[in-house]
Amino acid sequence: MAPSQARERLLEAAVEQALHGGIIGQSLRQVAAAIGTSHRMLLYHFGSREGLLVAICNTINESVAGSLDRWEDPRALFQHFTDPEAWPWDRLFIELYANALFGGSGSEEFFEASVQRWIDALARQLVEQGTDEASARVQARLHLAVARGLLLDLLATEERDEVNRAFEHYLQLVGQAAERPPGV
Amino acid sequence: MAPSQARERLLEAAVEQALHGGIIGQSLRQVAAAIGTSHRMLLYHFGSREGLLVAICNTINESVAGSLDRWEDPRALFQHFTDPEAWPWDRLFIELYANALFGGSGSEEFFEASVQRWIDALARQLVEQGTDEASARVQARLHLAVARGLLLDLLATEERDEVNRAFEHYLQLVGQAAERPPGV
């Protein structure tokens, strides 16, 4: 199953199209027309609409996971996701996430890649910084929730400054707790 | 424009149906068949598919806002939303949220009700407890983000205990900061 150059070109264009207007609400024909091909070609290369959705999910998850590796500093990571250029990616991610919640195409794999894998990675970072294994997972979960929750806010309100302020406030809470470990 | 008893009965059933399997992926005919009517009736009472979606959005937002008033204690509020009985509501909420992100039916009203109104309400509570106006909004935003982010996690993983632990950790961070106001 060679990735096939044509298929990859098509996938890239389809993702680009999905970034505008989402993918769930678009038919194969709409996507095809928008990227200058026929729905026949999408079916040829991806087998079915479902196949295209799965391919797009994988692309998004890979892209998102790539960001995880590039930035270790939480502030830089958050800035990357809240950059207006990343908004279409974020929106598409949320759409696919919601779709997966209702058992859409490959939802288990999607959540594995977009939730578990993230918690694992964030927890590993915390362990490397000296946090003990058990509470690292709890903190990682909270970190992820804060980021995703603020992203939901940002995509809806587009109030980037306010969202950033809330994130800084969270970092401050975390920093304070680190300086002064919880007594009792 | 009397609400019309028949319309209300139909809406209630349609929401019930939307809680299972979502609404975006279902056609008028599918919904109608599932609730024992014809798609003709849905169009008669809601004008269009769009009209039905808007009606469902309003129902969800009212239900969600109702919970806000009932519980002032953040822990009780969070428990309410993370109760397995509430999961279908949560899932539907996320689906409609994602739909609104791509300019779906009445997205501005939806975000107004589901984001701004919540931040306002949470901030008001904080002000009543003595927080100053400016930082109350920042904290409220973070509160909401934590809740929504953990909800995303919960709906995907269904690991309620772990999610609760992360929430408790957050309450602890907040509590610590309150006891010991940030120096410097």
Place this chain on the structure above:
DNA sequence: TCCAGTCCGTACCATCTGGTACATGAACCA
């Protein structure tokens, strides 16, 4: 009695949907 309004069923419409059949061209390898 007739009229108006609400509610709903049947039948229909044009359009769009994902998917398929078939032919064709280009590229490679023998």
Place this chain on the structure above:
DNA sequence: TGGTTCATGTACCAGATGGTACGGACTGGA
């Protein structure tokens, strides 16, 4: 040269879609 594989275009299919036309049943009021 001929055969094979990949890629693509055209045309088609059955079924589903949102929406409409029309008519009938029931109600309450005049």
